[in-house]
Amino acid sequence: MSESYVLDGGEPLAEALGKARAVARQADASASVGAAASLVEQVDAAYGHVLELVHADDAGLWAVLAAEHVGAVRAIGALTTAAFRCDRYLPEVRVLRHRLPLLIERAQVRSESGAHASAASDAAEIRKALDNDPGAGLDLADQARLRRVEGLAAAARGDGVTADRFLIEARGAFQSLGDSAAVAVIDRDLRLIRARGGSDQASAAILAEDAQAEAMSAPRALAHALALKNQHRYEEALQVVVALLAADHLDDALRLPVLEELVGLLVALRRGKALKALSAELPQTLVTQTLVTQTLMTQTSVRAGGSVEGTEPPAVRFIRVLLSCFRLLDAGQAERARTELNAVRASAVSDRDRAHWHVASGEVSIAVFKRRKTQSDLDEAVWDLGAACEYAVADQLLEVRIRALRLLGEAFELRKEPDQASDRWARAHALEEDLVARQVSDEVRSTLLEDIPTEHDERVRVAAELAVAGPGDAAAVTGVASAIVAMESARGAAILGRIAPDAESSLRRLPPAGDGAAAWEWLRGIADATARDEAIWIMHARPDRVHHGIVGRGLVHHVDLPADRGELEKLVKALRKECNEYRLAQAAGRAQVSRLIERLGAAIGAETVLELVPRRVKRLVVIAGGVLSEIPVAALPIKAGSSSVPIVSRFAVSDLPCLSARPLLHQRSVGNRGGRALLVNAFEATPEDFERELRRVHYRRVRILGHGQSDAEDASQTWLQFAGKKSDRDGRIHPGRFQQADLRACGTLMLGACESGMAQRVGRDERTGFVRAGLHAGAASVVAARWIAEVSVTTALLDRFEHYLRFLPRDVALQRAQLDVRAGRVAPAAAVPEPEHPAWWACWTLYGDSGHQVRAPILRASACRPALLFRRLFRTP
Structure with missing residues (x-):
């Protein structure tokens, strides 16, 4: 001064x-x-x-x-x-x-x-x-x-x-x-x-x-x-911001800027629950360029905004209009959003702003197309989103480029150009995986990977959005069919080549993406091929929703319910952790298993979906991939009057890899009917003995008694234990070797070993293990355990299953065996606490064809005697 x-x-x-x-x-x-x-x-x-x-x-x-x-x-x-x-x-x-x-x-x-x-x-x-x-x-x-x-x-x-x-x-x-x-x-x-x-x-x-x-x-x-x-190291940035908020001496005047930064990071890391909890503390005027970037990157609805008082600089007005555009889209006012966007186009002077503007414009054009069905709107969307990709080439605009690619894939899908759509979605997926790799902890990386929509997630989403028209609307009918075809496409792509590599191309004859009429014709053929008492329940989990399709004779439904795929993963992992010998021997462990099963049923909306199934339907064929494939559907609770009962009380449940595999597995089943059975005591038989006997005689039923282990992280630690010549390790058969066994004559393969139905993930979508290996080896169906099975219960349940198999379809035979164990009609050799508890019987699942094993409801005189065959294969003094 x-x-x-x-x-x-x-x-x-x-x-x-x-x-x-x-x-x-x-x-x-x-x-x-x-x-x-x-x-x-x-x-x-x-x-x-x-x-x-x-x-x-x-x-x-x-x-x-x-x-x-x-x-x-x-x-x-x-x-x-x-x-x-x-x-x-x-x-x-x-x-x-x-x-x-x-x-x-x-x-x-x-x-x-x-x-x-x-x-x-x-x-x-x-x-x-x-x-x-x-x-x-x-x-x-x-x-x-x-x-x-x-x-x-x-x-x-x-x-x-x-x-x-x-x-x-x-x-x-x-x-x-x-x-x-x-x-x-x-x-x-x-x-x-x-x-x-x-x-x-x-x-x-x-x-x-x-x-x-x-x-x-x-x-x-x-x-x-x-x-x-800026370097996409979101997890490290979040740690810094959280540490700031946790500091006792953070000044109150800085708390809002810190919270503002926290919002953008929570959106980037898909922390929806934390963001929702935080939203109550934030003012409606929390409008920043950072939040715009993160909002455009994801489909999360974090489109907070509010008017900015006073004279608005061009940059502030540009941001406000973008956020206003999102809110108008959410409200179905696409034309008004277009007007507001056009008014600020001249304000987009940097590559960043131009990229944001073209992404928003492309999203508006897609929304207008869905209402007007005008091809020119899609053409405009493709142009805008392509321009956005060009403006967003810089690494710091990676999120914007990802968002543009995903929307561009949707535009191509709606233009009935599935190859172009798949290419854009695959590019976006690769970029997001690169972004995930920059995070620090395995937990965060795995969570983000689960939240990344795959090409199949996007295709199911687009098809499902076309199925939301009013009841009776022709577009809604074909939209439902298209959604179910998209779900089947995802399942077939993930698993069909693993069970029928030679026949994959001929089996995957799905209607082209976007052709609703062809999808409806295909679905009608599937429905007509089901029995009157049978329905197909196909499921697909996207990061934030679960899609359900119900198909049967005169029965077609599509239900889209909110669900957190990451939370489903946590529930399934928790269930697997509880299902071990130590925990199941404890009342607290069994109670926790019951709670987890109940939460899984609620999480996927099982009861809501099955209310759509008429009472005449007694058999359910379940088609589910990814985390959904690990849910014990038979044990999920549904209402029966004033109480709840497990699904198995109403339906005989079986698991099918995908709809496209059904004709192949049914053909195998018809050709492999009969009672000639092989009972294998894996504690005494070597792998070579087992493989040699399968080549020598065509057995219609094969039952393996032994011990198995599964490791979800390490494929080398998944095996069935047979007798070894030098050590226990020498007798182990891994899934890769098991699928080379000659099971082409086998109608029903029973894997009476612990965890034989569990397996490793292939990428992020599917597990491969002894079930898939058995189907790959030629079996028409496989019965296996999802988790550790108690030996005496296993013996009792599989004995009852084989008894019913002589005159009932496979799925009904397994249902009767499970209900017998649950009701105490069959007593295990050893004392088991709460023998009716689902932990003992719900682990068993029938995979593959659910039809009859024998040709007639009466056991033929030619049926084999398993004990005699066992002596023939494994000689004892």
Whole structure:
């Protein structure tokens, strides 16, 4: 300032000021994220005492020391206290030249709090005051501080050119004063602005500088998080932001900017539950470029917004209109969204803005097509989204490019160009996998991978959206058929080649994508081929929904229910963890299994779906992939009057790999009917004995008694144990070898071994194990356990199954055997606690053809005697 004050060192005021400055220096050295409340109180109290000692007539000195008080508190990150002191001190200062230091401090406090519009208002007030009173000048340091505030405000409103000019002017002033610390702050401001603009170089520079820092203030930590986010290291950025929020000494004035950053990271990491819990704390005016980017990247509806008061800079208006466009699309007002978008097209001046605009425009065109069914709308969408991909080539626009590719795939799918759609969806999937790979922990990576929509997820979604027309609408009917065909396409692509590689191309004769009429004809053929008492239940899990299709004679339904695929994964993993010998022997373990089964049924909406199935239907053929394939459907609860019963009480349940495999497996079953059986005691038979006997005699039923193990993570640890010549390990058969066995004559393969129905994931979609290996080897059906099966229950249940198999279809035979165990009609050889509990019987599943094993309901005299065959194969002394 133009006035200076010299204090006598012996005066009480000088001594108090010296102590206050010493306390401020100590607090400044101790503060990292922000000063602890005790330090803030000490500094505030020390300067408060200084101001009390100033003579009432010395208004100029009082104003200078008041500004120093505010600056000292601001310097240690106590912005709320600094703002409070400004608001208290300013009304007491009447002379303009005395007000300027406090106004500059308030502008800096507001700027560092993120309230750049208010800081710009303070700067404008200062400029106006200087114009009206030329004598009230600013010294060079204050001029530099004011220019910094104006530069940061320009950056906040999207005026990068002005921001650069003002900040460079401020830097030059500080450099001429020899204030290297202030120069370093300006340099970081410039890097941060460039990082916000997407500069990889600026982000890398920020991270490199922070790597050398022992501690970071809250603003610096926020910049660090931004730099990490720009490199798509979302998990690391989230850790920084969460640590900031958890800090006891985070200033309240910085809490909103930190929460704002948290929103964008939660969207990027698909933390829907956390975001929903947080939303109650956020104001509706939380509108930022970061949130726009993250919103465009995902399909999550986080389209928060609100009007921005006052005069809107072009960049702010552009962001607001984009968010308004999303809300209008959600409300079905696509034409109005188009009008608003066209009004701000000229405001898209950077590649980032152009990419965002074209993505929004493409989404609007797709929405208009779905209402008007005009081909030109799709053509416009393809053009816009292609342009968005070209503008979003930079790495920092990766999320925008992913979103554009996914929408472009949808546009091609609607244009009935499935190959082009698959290509775009595959590209988007690859980019998202690259983004996931940049995260730190396996847990986060696996969660994000589960949330990435596959090509099949997208195809099912698009088809399902076409099935939402009113009841009886022709488009709705063909849409339902298209949705079920899309679900079948996903299943066949994942598994058909693993059970019938030679016949895959001939079996996969699905109607082309987007051809609703052909889909309906195909589905009618499937429905007509089902028995009157039979229905097919096909399921597909997308990241946030589960699609159900019910098909039977005179019966076609499609139900789309909300569900969290990641949560389903957690429930299934928890169920597998509980289903072991130790936990199932405990009442608490069995109770937990019951709760998990109940939660799984509720999570997929089993009861809602099965209410659509008429009472005449007694048999359910379940087709489910991915995590859904691991749910014990037979045990899921459904209502029966005022109580609940497991599904197996009403339906005989079987599992089919995919609809396309049904004719092949049925053909195998018809050709392999009969009672010639092979009972294999794997504890005494070697793998070579087993394989040799299958080649020598055509057995229609094969039952293996032994021990097995499954490891979902390590395929080498999945095996069936046979007798070994040298050691136990020598007798192990892995799925790869088992599928080479000659089971082409086998109608029913019974794997009476623990975990024989469990397997490893192929990629992220399907598990392959002994069930798939048995079907690949030629069997028409396989009965296997999903988890560890108790030996005595296994023996009793499979004995009953073979008994019923002589005159009942396979699925009904297994249903009767399970109900016998549940009702206590068959007693296991060993004592089993709660023998009716689903943990003992629900693990058994029939995979493949569900029809009859024998040709007639009476057991033929030619039926084999398993014990005799066993003696023939395995000679004993």
